[in-house]
Amino acid sequence: MARGFGRREFLIMGSVASGSVLLKACTPGSQDSGSTDGGSPSGDTIKVGILHSLSGTMAISEKSVVDAEKLAIKEINAAGGVLGKQIEAITEDGQSDWDKFSEKAKKLIEQDKVVTVFGCWTSASRKAVKPVFESKDHMLWYPVQYEGQECSKNIFYTGAAPNQQIEPSVDWLLEEYKGKPFFLVGSDYVFPRTANTIIKAQLEAKGGKHVGEEYIQLGSTDVTPVIAKIQAALPEGGVIYNSLNGDTNVAFFKQLQGKGLGPDKYPSMSVSIAEEEVKAIGVEYLKDHYAAWNYFQTVDSPESKKFVEAFKKEYGEDRVVNDPMEASYIMVYLWKQAVEEAGTADDLEKVRAAAIGQEFAAPNGPVKVAGNHHISKTVRIGKIGEDGLFEIVNSTDGPVEPIAWNQFVKDTKGYACDWSDPNKGEKYKI
Amino acid sequence: MLTSLLDGLFDGISIGSVLLLAALGLAIVFGLMGVINMAHGELMMIGAYTTFVVQNAFKSFGQPWFGAYIFVALICAFFVTALLGLILEKGVIRHLYGRPLETLLATWGVSLILRQFVRSVSWVMVLGLGVFCVLYFGAMAILSRRPNVEKIRGWARTVLIPLSAGIAWSAGNMLGQTYQLAATKPWFGAQNVDVTAPGWLRKGIKLGTYQLPYVRLFILVLTIVCILGMYLFLQRSAWGLRIRAVTQNRSMSACLGIPTERVDALTFALGSGLAGVAGCAVSLLGSVGPNTGQNYIVDTFMVVVVGGVGKLVGSIVAAMAIGIANYMIGADALSPLVSWFPQLAAVLQFFANASMAKVLVFALIVTFLQFRPAGIFPQKGRMVDA
Numbered sequence: 001m002a003r004g005f006g007r008r009e010f011l012i013m014g015s016v017a018s019g020s021v022l023l024k025a026c027t028p029g030s031q032d033s034g035s036t037d038g039g040s041p042s043g044d045t046i047k048v049g050i051l052h053s054l055s056g057t058m059a060i061s062e063k064s065v066v067d068a069e070k071l072a073i074k075e076i077n078a079a080g081g082v083l084g085k086q087i088e089a090i091t092e093d094g095q096s097d098w099d100k101f102s103e104k105a106k107k108l109i110e111q112d113k114v115v116t117v118f119g120c121w122t123s124a125s126r127k128a129v130k131p132v133f134e135s136k137d138h139m140l141w142y143p144v145q146y147e148g149q150e151c152s153k154n155i156f157y158t159g160a161a162p163n164q165q166i167e168p169s170v171d172w173l174l175e176e177y178k179g180k181p182f183f184l185v186g187s188d189y190v191f192p193r194t195a196n197t198i199i200k201a202q203l204e205a206k207g208g209k210h211v212g213e214e215y216i217q218l219g220s221t222d223v224t225p226v227i228a229k230i231q232a233a234l235p236e237g238g239v240i241y242n243s244l245n246g247d248t249n250v251a252f253f254k255q256l257q258g259k260g261l262g263p264d265k266y267p268s269m270s271v272s273i274a275e276e277e278v279k280a281i282g283v284e285y286l287k288d289h290y291a292a293w294n295y296f297q298t299v300d301s302p303e304s305k306k307f308v309e310a311f312k313k314e315y316g317e318d319r320v321v322n323d324p325m326e327a328s329y330i331m332v333y334l335w336k337q338a339v340e341e342a343g344t345a346d347d348l349e350k351v352r353a354a355a356i357g358q359e360f361a362a363p364n365g366p367v368k369v370a371g372n373h374h375i376s377k378t379v380r381i382g383k384i385g386e387d388g389l390f391e392i393v394n395s396t397d398g399p400v401e402p403i404a405w406n407q408f409v410k411d412t413k414g415y416a417c418d419w420s421d422p423n424k425g426e427k428y429k430i
Numbered sequence: 431m432l433t434s435l436l437d438g439l440f441d442g443i444s445i446g447s448v449l450l451l452a453a454l455g456l457a458i459v460f461g462l463m464g465v466i467n468m469a470h471g472e473l474m475m476i477g478a479y480t481t482f483v484v485q486n487a488f489k490s491f492g493q494p495w496f497g498a499y500i501f502v503a504l505i506c507a508f509f510v511t512a513l514l515g516l517i518l519e520k521g522v523i524r525h526l527y528g529r530p531l532e533t534l535l536a537t538w539g540v541s542l543i544l545r546q547f548v549r550s551v552s553w554v555m556v557l558g559l560g561v562f563c564v565l566y567f568g569a570m571a572i573l574s575r576r577p578n579v580e581k582i583r584g585w586a587r588t589v590l591i592p593l594s595a596g597i598a599w600s601a602g603n604m605l606g607q608t609y610q611l612a613a614t615k616p617w618f619g620a621q622n623v624d625v626t627a628p629g630w631l632r633k634g635i636k637l638g639t640y641q642l643p644y645v646r647l648f649i650l651v652l653t654i655v656c657i658l659g660m661y662l663f664l665q666r667s668a669w670g671l672r673i674r675a676v677t678q679n680r681s682m683s684a685c686l687g688i689p690t691e692r693v694d695a696l697t698f699a700l701g702s703g704l705a706g707v708a709g710c711a712v713s714l715l716g717s718v719g720p721n722t723g724q725n726y727i728v729d730t731f732m733v734v735v736v737g738g739v740g741k742l743v744g745s746i747v748a749a750m751a752i753g754i755a756n757y758m759i760g761a762d763a764l765s766p767l768v769s770w771f772p773q774l775a776a777v778l779q780f781f782a783n784a785s786m787a788k789v790l791v792f793a794l795i796v797t798f799l800q801f802r803p804a805g806i807f808p809q810k811g812r813m814v815d816a
Binding site: 059060188214215216217219220221222223224225226228229231232235247249250251254255257258259260276279280281282284316 | 622714761
């Protein structure tokens with residue numbers, strides 16, 4: 001049955017292969033690594049890097065963040081650019097592979113000579129590129145809420161620190177569901193594990209009770225045993241604190257409902273479910289559960305409306321925006337302001353110094369870059385409504401100051417971070 | 431106590447039934463034909479996406495009709511994936527029979543292609559592919575009428591492939607520029623999509639404080655129906671007899687006038703169709719995304735290997751055993767039973783979470799295969815020619 005592989009077939013394969021390469025090269029907007037978008041024809045541009053996963057598991061979330069970053073760059077360019085120059089974005093695909101991330105970060109810095117990089121989503125990818133940015137004394141802007149316990153001179157964190165998302169949400173739950181025990185469910189990697197360490201320390205400090213802790217492999221849908229454990233641990237009902245990521249959420253909420261465990265008996269608080277995820281999981285399964293973020297699409301402010309409108313105009317009416325997208329959108333503007341204040345984009349020392357103290361009227365409310373390279377921002381709790389958007393049930397009065405080193409966990413208690421003072425730096429005793 | 435035991439048993443069996451449904455198609459293709467189909471998971475994924483499309487179509491019909499969409503989706507998923515399987519068999523696998531390693535690599539490639547296809551499929555892409563197929567295969571069909579077809583086939587291909595690809599690409603590009611986003615936007619995207627179970631499937635039977643979800647019962651019944659259907663087809667129909675004959679001795683069957691090529695195609699299409707049904711079922715439990723099939727492929731291979739190649743009853747037993755073991759270990763249901771032996775209970779508790787349960791189950795499977803390398807029910811007598 002075997003068929004020969006002759007010269008003819010070889011020729012055909014060759015022409016197909018070269019044809020497809022040609023096609024790929026010519027396709028406009030192809031997301032080949034190293035493609036450049038925006039920017040003016042002359043060399044008179046400021047180059048910035050965008051480093052996210054455009055393929056692999058994380059592409060689901062990171063693609064939308066890239067969209068938001070490109071929108072900000074497009075707006076800035078349309079308004080005249082930075083220091084009179086257009087911004088040229090060089091997009092690299094980290095492929096959801098942490099080694100790839102550090103390789104591509106090196107490439108962006110050394111080969112493309114970008115002045116800053118906007119990128120990363122998972123903590124694992126950030127941890128992989130951190131040594132690169134530190135050894136080259138370069139600059140990364142990181143847009144996603146994370147577990148804290150880190151404070152790099154070379155990274156600006158525009159997502160929430162634990163005290164801007166996890167801690168307030170636990171406080172709120174303790175208040176709202178007084179006396180109910182907590183069950184912690186998370187994906188099995190660094191963020192949920194650190195987050196749960198913080199939550200446990202916080203519950204202990206504030207008199208809450210936790211009755212169980214379960215981790216599920218990223219991407220796994222085997223949630224039945226975990227649900228059985230929740231039922232066994234919380235026979236009278238209780239709060240589920242959910243830091244599951246990705247697909248597992250879908251299986252988890254579908255099967256919770258199938259078992260008749262609704263939000264009336266088991267209200268859940270999620271820290272990784274935003275508008276995009278609600279759309280994917282299905283509102284029917286998530287209705288009346290809670291999530292904690294700094295920004296929801298439903299935030300009622302002129303800045304928020306403008307952002308939503310601009311995004312929908314660019315990418316289609318059916319798209320939604322969420323917290324990481326907002327954080328990635330504003331970080332481009334914060335960088336721009338820092339460059340303008342420093343008067344240069346190339347002298348990173350100056351830009352970093354100028355970045356501290358930058359303020360911006362963000363869609364989530366006024367934000368300000370603190371000395372620890374995180375930003376102060378408003379914290380909100382949202383309840384998932386019929387339309388897949390969040391009804392904001394609780395919001396802090398104003399921006400909350402970021403705390404990088406957690407004050408409930410024993411190892412980091414009493415420490416802080418401050419880059420505005422050269423004597424203090426990464427981790428100093430208060 | 432009794433209800434919780436019943437609930438646990440039901441959970442275990444229901445995990446097993448999902449595994450079995452997913453493995454059934456694979457068992458037929460791998461067991462009867464000796465083809466290791468790495469794209470089986472992606473066929474499931476296509477079935478799940480078919481369900482999604484059917485569901486969206488039914489949304490416009492309004493409530494009483496919407497509840498019934500799942501039955502239409504099951505049928506559609508079966509036929510769509512069966513057709514895809516047929517194309518796969520005719521286009522790729524047919525050329526690779528008897529070469530398991532090549533089949534493995536080729537089907538793995540197909541699985542990658544299918545995964546990327548659902549991420550990026552858009553009107554532009556469909557139009558481009560359509561134009562290409564019409565041009566290329568149309569031209570080849572016209573050329574094949576010429577008497578000197580064998581002579582010109584080589585250069586015809588060399589010319590026609592780039593030519594039709596070029597035309598298809600420019601047509602797609604033009605469409606993209608005319609209609610902008612509407613035409614270039616992916617149908618599904620990399621984002622997972624939502625399959626909603628119809629209202630009547632979202633509740634369950636109350637058993638005290640526990641509830642047996644209807645979805646799980648539905649899948650259980652579906653699995654039983656599929657197995658019965660498969661059994662009857664293989665044992666009672668003429669084509670089933672032919673399939674069994676080819677499985678046992680291909681060349682002898684061919685000599686006796688059984689069209690072996692058609693039997694192969696049919697068997698593969700059938701296995702693929704079952705993957706589609708499984709995809710439709712799992713879309714009710716989890717998410718529908720490009721990686722949906724990936725979550726099941728390892729488990730399903732495990733079921734086939736443990737059960738014994740070429741035996742449906744082996745797959746049934748293996749799926750139930752693995753499902754129940756997964757549940758019992760993961761949910762920590764075993765350690766109370768061995769409380770008289772605290773060391774063992776401690777070990778079990780150590781493994782009692784979702785990730786570690788997998789490790790223990792895998793270890794048990796490896797150990798089991800040491801003693802019975804051919805699975806629970808090994809083939810007796812003359813073996814499958816693979």
